[in-house]
Amino acid sequence: MSTQEIRFSGFGGQGIIRCALIMGKALALYDDKFATMTQAFGPEARGSACAAQLVVSDERVLYPYITQPGVLLALSQEAYDKYYGELPKGGTLIVEHDLVKLRSEHPDLRLLRVPATRYAEELGNRLFTNLVALGFFTAVTDVVSAEAMKKALPGLVPDRFLKINIKAFDKGYEHGIQMMSQNGEAAS
Amino acid sequence: MKTVPADPKGVDSGPHFMDGDHAIAEGALAAGCRFFAGYPITPSTEAAERFAERAPEVGALFIQMEDELASIAALIGGAWGGQKCMTVTCGPGFSLMTENLGLACMTETPMVIANVQRGGPSTGLPTLTAQQDMMQARYGPHGDNMIIALCPDSPQECFDLTIEAFNLSEFYRVPVIILTDETVGHMHEKVVIPPADQIKVVPRNNYSGPKEDCRPYKFDSQGGHPMVRAGDGYSFHVTGLTHNERGYPVMTADQNKIVVTHLMEKINGNADKIIRLDEDQIDGADVVVVSYGITSRIAVKAIQDARKEGIKVGSLRMITIWPFCEKRIREISAKVKAIVVPEINYGQMVLEVERNAGGRCKVISVNHCGGAVHDPQVILDAIRKAIQ
Numbered sequence: 001m002s003t004q005e006i007r008f009s010g011f012g013g014q015g016i017i018r019c020a021l022i023m024g025k026a027l028a029l030y031d032d033k034f035a036t037m038t039q040a041f042g043p044e045a046r047g048s049a050c051a052a053q054l055v056v057s058d059e060r061v062l063y064p065y066i067t068q069p070g071v072l073l074a075l076s077q078e079a080y081d082k083y084y085g086e087l088p089k090g091g092t093l094i095v096e097h098d099l100v101k102l103r104s105e106h107p108d109l110r111l112l113r114v115p116a117t118r119y120a121e122e123l124g125n126r127l128f129t130n131l132v133a134l135g136f137f138t139a140v141t142d143v144v145s146a147e148a149m150k151k152a153l154p155g156l157v158p159d160r161f162l163k164i165n166i167k168a169f170d171k172g173y174e175h176g177i178q179m180m181s182q183n184g185e186a187a188s
Numbered sequence: 189m190k191t192v193p194a195d196p197k198g199v200d201s202g203p204h205f206m207d208g209d210h211a212i213a214e215g216a217l218a219a220g221c222r223f224f225a226g227y228p229i230t231p232s233t234e235a236a237e238r239f240a241e242r243a244p245e246v247g248a249l250f251i252q253m254e255d256e257l258a259s260i261a262a263l264i265g266g267a268w269g270g271q272k273c274m275t276v277t278c279g280p281g282f283s284l285m286t287e288n289l290g291l292a293c294m295t296e297t298p299m300v301i302a303n304v305q306r307g308g309p310s311t312g313l314p315t316l317t318a319q320q321d322m323m324q325a326r327y328g329p330h331g332d333n334m335i336i337a338l339c340p341d342s343p344q345e346c347f348d349l350t351i352e353a354f355n356l357s358e359f360y361r362v363p364v365i366i367l368t369d370e371t372v373g374h375m376h377e378k379v380v381i382p383p384a385d386q387i388k389v390v391p392r393n394n395y396s397g398p399k400e401d402c403r404p405y406k407f408d409s410q411g412g413h414p415m416v417r418a419g420d421g422y423s424f425h426v427t428g429l430t431h432n433e434r435g436y437p438v439m440t441a442d443q444n445k446i447v448v449t450h451l452m453e454k455i456n457g458n459a460d461k462i463i464r465l466d467e468d469q470i471d472g473a474d475v476v477v478v479s480y481g482i483t484s485r486i487a488v489k490a491i492q493d494a495r496k497e498g499i500k501v502g503s504l505r506m507i508t509i510w511p512f513c514e515k516r517i518r519e520i521s522a523k524v525k526a527i528v529v530p531e532i533n534y535g536q537m538v539l540e541v542e543r544n545a546g547g548r549c550k551v552i553s554v555n556h557c558g559g560a561v562h563d564p565q566v567i568l569d570a571i572r573k574a575i576q
Contacts, residue, residue, distance in 0.1 A: 021376065025205035028378035037205075037376035062489040063564060064375050064482075152205075 002058060004143055005066040009051040009083055010075030010096070015130030019073065020052035022134060022152050023144055027056050030148035036061040049078050056143060071141055074100060075116065075133060084109075094137055096129075112140050112179065119171050128168035131157075135169035139176025140185075146173055189359045189412075194218050194351075194387035198246045204379045208346040208372040209234035209276070211379050212302050213242065215350025216274045218381065220389050221300070222248040223271040225262035227255050230314045231370040232276040232304035239274075256284035263299045264292055268426060270417040272354055272392060276302040278370075279321050280311055282328070289363055290329025291428045293451060296361040296405060298415070300353045303365055304373035307558025317370035318558030319481055319532040325365045326510050332448045334455040336462060337365040337510040339480040343377045349507070355390040356462060360411035360454055367509060369532070371482040371561055395422065403433040407446050409453035459511040466505035473502030475574040476520050477528045478541055480506040482561055487530055490567035501571055509537065514544045521545035526574035530554040530567050550574060 006023070010016045017039050024037035039052040053066045071092040074080035080100045087093055089108045097115040105111070114136040120128040138146050150166055157165045198217035206214070212235045216224070224239045240250040249271075253259040256277055263273040277285060282303045292299055307313030308320050325337045336356050340346045346368060353364040395402055395414040402422040406413040416422050425435035430444045455462065466484075468491075470476055475494075479487040484505040494501045504520065506513060517540075521527065526549055529538040538553040545551050554562065554570040 021205065024376055028205050029203050035205075035377065038371070038374060061377075062485045063561075064371060064485070065561070 003061070004056040004071070005069045006054040006056065006071045006073070006143065007051060007066055007069045007083055007086070008054070008073045009049070009079030010073075011048045011078065012050045014050070014075050015127070016050045016075065017052050018156060019130045019134055020054050022149065022156050023137075024054050025156065026144050026148035026152035030151045031145055033057065034059060034061050036064045038064055049076070049082065051079065051083070071137070071143065073133060073137055075129065077101060092141060094133070094140070096133070112136070112176075114172060114175060116172060119175070120168060123164060123168050123171065128165060131165045131168035132172035132175075135172025135174075136176040137172075138169075139173045140180060189355060189390050191355070191388035192391050194384040194389045195220055196384035198222075198248070199381060199384040199387060200242075201381050201383045204381065205376055206343055206379050207234060207374055207376045208340065208343040208368055209304060209374065210238040211343040211346035212276065212350050212366060212368070212373075213238035214379070214381060215347040216300065216354065217242055217246050217248065218347070218384070218387050218389075219272065219351040219354035220391070221272040221274050221354060222246070223263070223266040223273045224248065224275065225251045225253050225259045225266065225273070226275040226277065227253055227259050227281060229256075229278050229281045231306055231373050232278050232281075232302060234373070235276040235302060235304070256281035257288065260285040260288040260292070260299075260301070264288060264295065264297050267297045267299055268415070268418050270392060270394065270415075270419075272298070272358065274300040274302070274354075276304065278304050278306045279308040279318075279324075282321060282324065286324070286328040289335075290331060290333060292363045293329060293333035293335060294331075294428045294447075295426050296451075297363070298357040298361050299363050300350065300357055301363060301365050302350070303367055305367065305369040313558050315370065316559040317482065317532060317561060319367075319369055319483065320534075320536070320558055322367060322509065322531070322533065322536040325367055332452060334452045335363050335365055335510055336360065336455060336508070337367045339367050339506060339509045340372055341481055341485050341505070342372060343375060343379045345507075346372065347379050347381060351387060351389065355388070358390040358392060360458070360462075361413065361415065362455060365510075367481065369482050394420065396420075399423070404435050405431065405433045407433065407450035409450050409457050411454055411458065455511055460515075462508060462511060463513050464507040465513055465516060466503075466507055468503040469500075470502035470504060470520060472500060474500045474525045475528060475571050476502040476504055476524050477530065477567065477571065478504045478506065478517070478537075479530050480509055480537065483530050483532060486562050486564050487567050489564040490571060493564070493568050494571040497572075499571060499575055506537075512537075512540045512544070514540075517541055517544035518546070521548040524549050526550035526552055528552045528554060528567065528570045528574055530562050530570070532556065532558060532561065
């Protein structure tokens with residue numbers, strides 16, 4: 001991997017920015033990568049849509065923004081509609097299973113669906129949606145290690161919710177691993 | 189400059205994943221800043237928030253003032269009260285601070301101001317990046333005066349340069365401005381804060397000699413002259429009027445020459461000691477890209493691509509933007525075909541480059557207004573054009 005560009009998107013309250021922060025911290029501090037995270041600060045960040053960008057590299061990141069994302073995580077319909085067109089052929093599209101109605105089966109993309117909100121609700125609170133999604137993301141891509149992700153959590157989730165957040169991460173991660181083996185893909 | 193290790197209380201040592209704004213606040217605390225007065229404004233607010241959050245545990249004071257005029261006025265008071273002081277703002281707030289920035293220059297009051305630039309003029313583009321306040325920082329206040337300004341290109345450098353800003357400010361008794369931008373201010377990256385004993389800090393130097401010899405000023409065109417702390421029992425005066433070494437008004441042409449020469453020359457005369465540049469492959473280059481702040485990072489991408497095409501291109505990154513690296517530009521301009529100057533404004537620092545290149549080489553401005561960083565391709569095209 002030389003450079004990977006990732007877009008996290010959804011609506012306000014889903015923990016989208018937090019997703020990018022956690023993964024950025026995991027990569028930069030515990031996976032020995034260079035990671036640069038930026039987030040939407042404009043009027044669009046004040047409404048329902050919410051997005052963050054993460055550029056990951058083995059070398060120093062020079063251009064801090066996405067030029068062409070390799071992975072898109074879309075946790076809302078609006079986010080999916082707005083961003084899926086950016087993905088190149090072979091790009092990875094991860095969508096929220098119950099919240100995103102697909103416009104196509106995206107034969108040119110690597111499409112993965114995760115019922116993050118449902119799993120989070122099963123864990124007691126849909127606030128954990130982002131951690132389920134992150135766990136899934138970690139399992140189905142080779143961007144970041146699960147160990148680094150878990151190490152990154154303290155300080156970025158409230159101490160009293162650390163355990164349950166790790167549980168949510170594991171739930172998503174296991175789902176991802178399971179899906180990979182069903183699809184005949186090797187887990188990373 | 190005499191330095192001491194940083195006070196561990198203000199140093200949050202270790203690796204962090206933080207944005208440039210937060211790194212500025214951490215740099216200030218590590219440098220020993222214990223007084224912050226400010227007024228929140230995007231995209232600098234996160235720096236104020238971080239300082240406010242950390243202030244109680246560090247034993248610092250944070251005040252949200254009624255506006256930016258009051259904020260910088262409070263810094264002047266805080267500094268003469270013995271504290272290292274800082275504020276953060278962006279264009280609209282910086283404009284309001286400009287009057288008292290002049291007062292701080294005239295009264296030789298140390299302070300650090302971070303201007304996290306956004307698009308202007310006026311309220312312009314609140315959430316989008318720019319480098320449009322470069323000249324304002326230098327020439328904003330009326331009358332002749334000289335400041336120091338530093339341009340970080342990453343959150344790590346926001347931390348490092350804020351400490352340097354305080355050190356320069358304390359030694360030269362001059363406002364030091366951190367001219368960063370929305371992109372760097374809001375960008376999260378790894379920031380390593382060293383242990384306190386590895387951070388060198390210029391401590392506040394307060395006069396402690398006999399009363400009759402107390403002079404808050406010394407017009408010798410040098411830094412290192414002690415402050416006098418209000419409340420220490422010394423009788424002195426602080427005024428924006430042209431003054432003598434005790435601070436009392438002496439409003440004559442002769443005295444103005446003495447004071448202004450000192451204000452200018454304590455910085456310009458020590459420019460070689462103050463200026464920090466980051467140079468790469470300038471020897472033998474046909475083209476040199478002169479850049480600063482976020483634009484310099486993006487320029488590196490264009491430079492790498494140009495080198496792949498066989499173009500001999502060097503890079504000069506101005507970490508210190510004021511005082512301007514006049515001598516180095518003169519030297520380079522005599523050896524290269526062209527200098528390329530990318531910046532996110534209508535063409536500001538390029539004027540300094542042109543002035544110092546003095547027609548010895550081509551100077552190509554690659555500028556655009558606020559709102560976005562450069563497309564590296566645009567800089568690459570300018571480099572290609574430069575060798576034609």
